[in-house]
Amino acid sequence: MSSAPSVVRQLSDDTINRIAAGEVIERPASVVKELVENAVDAGAGRVEIVTAGGGKTLIRVTDDGSGMSRDDLALAVERHCTSKLRADDLLDIHTLGFRGEALPSIGAVSRLAIATRHASEPHGWEITLEGGLKGEPRPAGLARGTRVEVRDLFFSTPARLKFLKTERAEAAAITEVVKRLALARPDVRFSLSGADRSALDLPVARGADARLVRIAQVVGADFPDNAVPIDAAREGVELVGYAGLPTYHRAASTWQFLMVNGRPVRDRQLFGALRGAYQDLMRADRHPVVVLDIRLDPHEVDVNVHPTKADVRFREQGLVRGLVVGAIREAMARAGHRASTTVGAATLAAFRTGLGPGLGPDAAPPAGHHQAATTPRGFGRPESPGAAAGRSPSSYGRDPLRPSGGVPREAWDWRVSPFRPDPMDRAQDPADGDPGQSGIDPIPDEPQGDAPLSGFGEAMQAGFAPGFGVSADIRAADPAQDAERAARPLGAARAQLHENYIVSQTRDGFILVDAHAAHERLTYERLKRQRAEAGIPRQMLLVPEIVELPEEDAGRLAAHAGALAEAGLVLEPFGPVAIAVRETPALFKRLDIAGLVRDIADDLADRDASSRLDERINHILSTMACHGSVRTGRRLRPEEMDALLREMEATPNSGQCNHGRPTWVELKLTDIERLFGRS
């Protein structure tokens, strides 16, 4: 035995570093993340990032933080060396980094140069690391702070290099990382530039609403108008930030900025909580925009789950989820009938022109933005033309809001306006680009993609004989009462058009209400309220349905039996690997019990909670609501219209229909004046 040659040996440091690098450094964006985190941890007030070739050629991060002394510098590039962990306590983490892996990992797979100057040193020092080979510190001239330069990333691991995405995609990923980090630190100036990207400069935001200013810088200038502040606390866990209105939604979850104690995370369970919070306010394939920071005692959370620290584990998972869901729901209910301003902007765009101003080069959607830029009146498109024009300075030259603008196609032109005399030839107008698409959905409850190049319901208009009038007409009968109504948020109803849309006048503009969608939502909210009051009737089963499941799933289901029973599903353990379902919600006509139970088990495994039953019950309610609502085509009496508006004002979540589309849009007088070039 002892004569056998030894096959087990210790790996060389170089190899170890490269393996570690594989975990920490997946792509250029991970380098940026590590370096910017270091800069922030070093107390920098300004962090400057320069990239080239999507970060593959060059990443340079310069900060004005504390810097390092010569000895520290030499040690910093060694594995598991860090200044950030006090007394080796992994549970007491106050900095972004702590593992001491970043610099040696980066050094192992690139040409790394670090120049730094600590206040105690007369001059700076520089050290290089090439494919893991460490040089000697040399004197270097620079001001206080640190400059880290990473060149030729992954030159020593060609396999990794091959799996990188395009320069453009990698550059976009870097932007994403910087944005996420910047959101947490409005007190730090971040600038990101390079030949491979459009520059990003986020100046220091000061004052009481510094955070909101930074959020506007990062997420979009229209976000603050379309978000409600969240500030909730429960048992030592705080949730602060902003949650976007349900009508302000995007096609991907990349616009959900979540932080835990200021650390950006992308945690599945937290995303699940968001989904739960917005559950019946939004279509399932749309995602809310939120910026939320969860603050809690560092001992209550484990961020050391994964080297990139994107996942976290909370000691009290249920508490955190409950807080997120509860706080957002409560805030949305408070926001009541509000719909996002982008909806109004989108409406304006529909009035303005056939060619969406969003096509302007400067209004190009940021990376990770997923909706075609050619949809000027996509409901709730945050990158709305008005907003885009408003915040990208270089678009002023071709500001579509100005009729006298240099580009005629983008100016207001009655010939491409939906209000021009003959609606039929619009569809044939080749300049329209995409004919056959009508503007406003004739049947508002059909989920549809955003109609490109829309007008104002030509399809519906075309069906009318010439000379059709308003469906109802309210002349102010009682001036005193009328003034009082006009002062309300949704104004005084003036008329109903096309047997659906209510026009109401407010003090400073007018409002269009989709009567069907609004009434559907009101009915739905009423049904939900009744459900909550009366409880969910349960039909007992003649024979319990036995569903076989893996032991962990069965255990999880049994642990959640109480909550499931409240939602109408009564089950109990049946041996170790099965559960017996005894009662199901009576609302379900046909039910694949086994399928439902397995889906719930998956949800529980995934996020420790399941809103599936509620979702299905709400789906039934929303179908009932749809059938029980005023249809398009029904003429409303003046009193009915006013009653509808007043009820909308009083009902939570009435700003959007069950599919997340707005139930009303507002045009401010200022907007209307701009339409006529009077601004």
Add this chain to the structure above:
Amino acid sequence: MKVTVERAHLLKSLNHVHRVVERRNTIPILSNVLLRAEGGELKLKATDLDLEVSEAIPAMVAEPGATTVPAHMIYDIVRKLQDGAQIELATRNDGATLDLKAGRSKFALQMLPETDFPDLTAGTFGHRFSLSAADLKRLVDRTQFAISTEETRYYLNGIYFHTVEAGGELRFRAVATDGHRLAQAEMVAPHGSEGMPGIIVPRKTVGEIQKLVEDPEAKVGVEVSDSKIRLTFAAAGEGATGAVVLTSKLIDGTFPEYGRVIPQGNDKELKVDRDEFAAAVDRVSTISSERGRAVKLTVGDGRLVLTVVNPDSGSATEELAVEYESDPLDIGFNSRYLLDIAGQLETDTAVFRLADPGSPTLIHDFGQSNALYVLMPMRV
């Protein structure tokens, strides 16, 4: 093929067979009805691959042969032709067209070759017996409402027919359940059914059986194999020559041990007038606006109070005089289910056997035990 038939005969027969044909088919020939002329009759056959119905009618055959044409279309044509018309069906030599002539109406229908037409009748049927159409219809009618439509539990998507030893004699029994309620109807086992396997007859076949029973006095021949059932409905009425033959695949599954859910110890007996009860349930459930509407039964001391509460619109109660001598009891049911069962009861008095609000309730006719129903309560 060239054949002349009377419109009345053809219409009646097409009416029997065309229902089997699905409106939309991915296999074109399944939209067609097979026509075969030979030996003084025209035989019609239609199938959906699970179920096949065939029938023969008298015809003047000038030239024997066979073809297939779209079933729903020829049915609609024949339906709209004048009463009493003589219909001539002749295939053209091109092999692609069937000419249909009646008086001054002429139609040319596209054909598909009959050789492609599927045949379900193959196989040997080991068990044969016959019973009266009335008995068969009763078994089917009493249980059909409880068939499950939930497809993942496919073995509940039909009626379970089997023989069972009960009370010292062999019974032929039909059972259906959807997990919420169960219906069981039975009769003395017909001669020849001993030893037949338990079979599950699918919902669609059940529906066809109900429609094909036209003359309750007639006999229905039943043949059973492991995977199929064939029912022969003897010709009834004037002008009928051939019998209607229905062949169906069976559901390949095991029907659950239903005996366990039929409560034996329910000792609280409630007797109520069936029609009064059904009308009262129907009335009080008006107040409820949604599916799964629950009605609460409060029984005690010779009276039954039905209550429905709808938090949105109000409430309804109705009191009925009943025979009940046990302890008072509150129990909730789905009103739809109560009405379904009340509609099946044959005697004027309905008998409820109750245990407690969380246990199955047994409902049956007064004084006889050929059918019984089990209903699971609701929790409100």
